[in-house]
Amino acid sequence: MEFGLDRALETLSKRHLDRKRFGLVTNAASFSSTFQSSKSFLCKHLNITDLFAPEHGMGSFIADGKDVEDQRDAETGLVVHSLYSNGGKPVDPSVFQDIDCLLFDIQDVGLRFYTYIATLKQLLQLGKPLIVLDRPNPLGGLVVEGAILSPSYESFVGPSGLPVRYALTMGELAFWMQHQYGLCGELGIVELSGYRRSDLWHDTGRPWVMTSPALAHLGGVFLYAGFCLLEGTNLSEGRGTSAPFELFGAPFIDSYRLSEEVGRLGLQGVVFTPVSFVPSRGKHQGALCHGLYAHILDYHALRPFSTCLKVLATVHHLYPDRLSFTAHFSKLAGFGPEELSADKLGHTLQKAEDESQAFMKEKRRFERYGK
Numbered sequence: 073m074e075f076g077l078d079r080a081l082e083t084l085s086k087r088h089l090d091r092k093r094f095g096l097v098t099n100a101a102s103f104s105s106t107f108q109s110s111k112s113f114l115c116k117h118l119n120i121t122d123l124f125a126p127e128h129g130m131g132s133f134i135a136d137g138k139d140v141e142d143q144r145d146a147e148t149g150l151v152v153h154s155l156y157s158n159g160g161k162p163v164d165p166s167v168f169q170d171i172d173c174l175l176f177d178i179q180d181v182g183l184r185f186y187t188y189i190a191t192l193k194q195l196l197q198l199g200k201p202l203i204v205l206d207r208p209n210p211l212g213g214l215v216v217e218g219a220i221l222s223p224s225y226e227s228f229v230g231p232s233g234l235p236v237r238y239a240l241t242m243g244e245l246a247f248w249m250q251h252q253y254g255l256c257g258e259l260g261i262v263e264l265s266g267y268r269r270s271d272l273w274h275d276t277g278r279p280w281v282m283t284s285p286a287l288a289h290l291g292g293v294f295l296y297a298g299f300c301l302l303e304g305t306n307l308s309e310g311r312g313t314s315a316p317f318e319l320f321g322a323p324f325i326d327s328y329r330l331s332e333e334v335g336r337l338g339l340q341g342v343v344f345t346p347v348s349f350v351p352s353r354g355k356h357q358g359a360l361c362h363g364l365y366a367h368i369l370d371y372h373a374l375r376p377f378s379t380c381l382k383v384l385a386t387v388h389h390l391y392p393d394r395l396s397f398t399a400h401f402s403k404l405a406g407f408g409p410e411e412l413s414a415d416k417l418g419h420t421l422q423k424a425e426d427e428s429q430a431f432m433k434e435k436r437r438f439e440r441y442g443k
Contacts, residue, residue, distance in 0.1 A: 073276050076205030076243070076262035077177055078105045081117050083262045084203075092172035097124040097155065097195065100132040101179045101283040102207075110177040110205070115148050122171060123148070126178060126191045127156040128284045135285060135353075136311075155191050160228025168200050177205040179283050180242050181293050182212075184221060185229040185300055185404050188283075192242065193231050193249050199257035206243035206264050208276055210293055213239045213269030213441065216428040217297065217377040219406040227403045235424075235431045236377050236406075237297050239269075240438065248438045261440070269443045272371055286316040291368050298380030299366075304401025304409075307387070308361050312351030319347050321363020323356060324394045325387070331364060333386050341374030343367050344383070378421055385412045 094114075102110035111130070114120055123130065129140045130152050140154040153167050168174070174195060178188050195202055218236025226232040233252050240248060243261035250259055273280060273290055282288040287296060296317045302309035310316040321327065327346035334344050344364040351357050364383070368374055388395050388409075397409040405411075411420040 073208070073264065073266040073271075074105060075207050075264060077102065077110050077113065077207075079265060080114065080175075080177075080205050080262050084118065087260075089173060089203075092119065093121045093170065094118055095122045095124055095168060095171040095174045096120050096177065097126070097174060097191070098177045099125060099128065099130055099283070101281045102177045103278075103281060105278075111145070112147065114175065114177075115150070118175075120148070120150065120175075122167075123150050123152040124155050124174075125152050127160075127187045129154075132282065132284055155194070156187070160187060160190055163194050163198070165198055168198060171200065173201040173203060175203050175205060176242070176246075177207075178242065179207050179281070180209070180245075181283060181287065181296065182209040182237060182239065183297055183300070184218070184231065184234045184236050184238065186284075186296075187228055189242070189245060190228045190231055192246060193253070196246065196249055196255045196257060196259070197253070199255070201258040201260075202246070203260040203262060204243040204246050205262045206241050208264060208267055208271060208273065209239060209241050210273035210280070210290070211237060211239070211297060212272045213241065213439070214443070215239055215375075216432045216435070217375060217424070218428060219424040220427040220431060221406045225403055225406055229400075230403050230406070235428050237428075238431065238435065240435055241267075241441070244435075244438045244440055248435065251438070263440060267441050269439070269441055274371070286311055289315065289318065291366075292317045294368060294371060294374060295366050295376050298376030298378070301380050301384065301401060301404050304398050304404050305384070306355065306396045307363070308349075308351050308355045310349075310351075311355070312353035312357060313349050315365070319349060319363060319365040321347065321349065321361040322394075323359050323361055324391060325362045326390075327362040327364060330387065330390065333390065334364065334383055337382050337386065339379050339382065341368060341370040341372070342376075342379060343369060377424070381412065381417065381421060381424075385414070385417050388412055389414065
């Protein structure tokens with residue numbers, strides 16, 4: 073399998089773009105098949121005049137939600153312009169005025185609330201010529217999950233019109249965004265070679281390189297598709313531990329009782345075992361928490377979004393006076409926490425499934441890779 077970066081030089085030369093002034097949007101998780109970083113590889117062969125970094129910075133180490141500052145890259149000497157500040161304010165168009173074309177080479181995780189796609193949307197809105205060096209969706213291109221986000225819930229952690237798990241590559245998503253939001257800038261793609269929609273990251277033959285500080289493990293990437301919702305609660309989602317989104321908990325939880333209740337849910341592709349942990353940062357920092365650790369048994373059968381809703385509803389049932397939600401939950405989920413109550417959960421899950429299936433049909437127009 074070849075990624076867009078691997079095929080970039082040949083493709084761009086054929087388009088007579090090799091002499092243009094490029095701006096490169098990338099970070100430390102983007103590598104070629106020979107494990108050269110996107111930045112190192114492209115700066116050797118193309119006229120890259122400026123670098124641009126999304127949330128977490130060029131080095132992918134800045135904590136979630138923290139501003140990324142402009143800096144100078146030690147390797148290339150180029151200025152690295154920040155594309156993330158104040159929670160995702162619009163980028164300044166003047167920064168791009170001396171650039172002929174933008175190259176976008178960022179490994180995404182295939183989820184609505186991962187802000188790299190909100191950055192992509194902002195760049196498309198500039199109208200500047202943009203070429204996506206395509207990369208695989210690590211969650212595959214067949215399974216869609218979650219309710220479609222309405223404009224009333226739109227934010228930098230949620231472009232409207234998308235379900236949580238959208239099963240498109242970054243390049244395919246760019247063309248969907250162009251159509252969805254009525255954008256008319258010049259858009260191109262350097263396609264993947266040897267990629268099938270049924271492929272998960274395991275099928276790429278490449279190791280997972282963490283795309284942000286909390287997603288160091290591939291299992292965490294899959295579970296993040298659901299358990300990111302815990303960011304909108306007073307439960308620790310595992311930040312400040314070695315396994316964010318793979319474990320969760322709070323000081324008030326009885327992990328053995330919760331494990332027993334969750335074990336009755338009949339969840340597919342995953343089992344949960346009791347765990348205790350002390351977060352070194354984030355919610356409940358320094359406090360002993362009790363909860364569950366998720367173990368993925370079958371990546372293809374796993375449905376992390378519905379799994380999280382069922383687990384969260386169980387926590388709510390056991391601890392109705394202790395579990396609390398913030399406004400951030402609705403921005404992530406696309407609906408309010410009241411939809412998790414016992415009398416509404418079934419309807420919520422069915423609505424999410426119906427909207428997922430509707431998007432499944434819609435996205436076929438933008439698919440470039442077969443099964």
